[in-house]
Amino acid sequence: MDLHLDFPVRSGEYEIGKTPFFMAMDDLRVATGVDGGKAHAMLQFHNFHLNALNEMAEKSGEIKRLINLYHGKNKQLFQKRAAAFLERPVEKSLLPQDVNARLYCVIAKVFSPFTVFAHSREISEEMPKLMQAMDQEKLSEFIADLDSSRFLSELQRDCLKIYPRIFDAELPLRPALFLDLTGNTEAEKTATRVSSQDFSGLKDLYKDVVEILSRQLVLVAGINNLLHRADANSFKSIDGGTLSNLKKYSAKALSEKFKYLDDCWFKVDMDAYNLDMRNAIAHNNVNYSGVDQVITYTPSGGHLEPGSDKTMTFLEFMRLLLVAFREMHSLHHVIKSFFYYKYLIHDRRASK
Structure with a gap:
């Protein structure tokens, strides 16, 4: 039977009174140093998110259809269905910026239990300021390149494919959300258990999120290049060499990309990028024990010389997936801002 757990649960024999809720309360007090009243209030906040998650999980099929409808030709139908879902008046405008705005209202409502509102708000507020500070001609060239290559639209489409899949991980993500309260401490390395949903159905989700990242x-x-050197294709020299353009940067292995982000405007959350796990999943060098909920993976497996194994608990993996999804969601706000710039500024300038 699948465990439907909102908190990490200790393995071992049950002791009277030590329910998952009260054990979570103890973990919270120890990790944060707050008293019982404060811990209870924090758990009530956690419960608010879980209730919202319950509501959205029941509508996961409708949400998937609505996101798919955004890509269809009938934008009027999308506006109608989105308005009904949001319980708002129908937006009659079919201008791309208005259709996009409604899409992101849906995403904000649906996925709020998984995301950090402050992170999304910060990027949404800062992106227009950053774009205003750039060389406008060079920024327009950058937007035009992203548009003509379909890089931006295809990246948006792939992000939108990920969102409904997050509901496939909804049960084991619940205890991972609890670790927001404890500060992501050693609690995730203890003998805790989460939903017994099989890891094999979720490992590719993490790999796909990291590929999008x-x-x-x-x-x-x-x-970053526009802000520092007034040209999207201009990189800082590293070890005596310089990348000539973004195309070459895009072809770099992920592990190599970070070093080219000098004094970066965006604070990359390196906790989202477990490249050893990503590589092991991609090469099918991963084994999962459902009995003790431990993942064993071999980052350099597949060679004649056997690689070294690493281990991770299922709870640690779900926390990793959650952090990676949040990073993808934050950067999706960059995509949103680029589209607004394209519709409201770039396209209007080009039509004159």
Whole structure:
């Protein structure tokens, strides 16, 4: 039977009174140093998110259809269905900026239990300021390149494919959300258990999120180059050599991309990028024990010489997936800002 757990649960024999809720309360007090009243209030906040998650999980099929409808030709139907979902008046405008705005209202509502509102708000507020500070002609060239190559639209589409899949991981993500309260401490390395949902159905989700992050870093690098050197294709010299353009940057291995982000405007969360796990999943060098909920993976497996194994608990993996999804979601706000710039400024200038 699948465990439907909102908190990490200790393995071993049950002791009277030590329910998952009260054990979580103890973990919270120890990790944060707060008293019982404060810990209870924090758990109530956690419960608020879980209730919102319950509501959205029940509508996961409708959400998937609505996101798919955004890509269809019938934008009027999308506006109608989105308005009904949001319980708002129908937006009659079919201008791309208005259709996009409604899409991101849906995403904000649906995925709020998984995301950090302050992170999304910060990027949404800062991106227009950053774009205003750039050389406008060079920024327009950058947007035009992203548009003509379909890089931006395809990246947006792939991000949108990930969102509905997050509900496939909804049960084991619940205890990972609890670690927001404890500060992501050693609690995730203890003998805790989460939903017994099989790891094999979720490992590719992490790999796919990281692949998208690798492509999103191209946008981060382009903006960084515009801010520092007034040209999206101008990189800082490293070890006596310089990348000539973003195309070459995009072809770099993910592990190589970070060093080219000098004094970066975006604070990359390196906790989202477990490259050893990503590589092991990509090469099918991963084994999972459902009995003790431990993942064993071999980053350099597949060679004649056997590689060294590493281990990770299922709870640690779910926390990793959550952090990676949040990073992808934050950078999706960069995509959103680029589209607004394209629709409201770049396209209008080009039509004159």
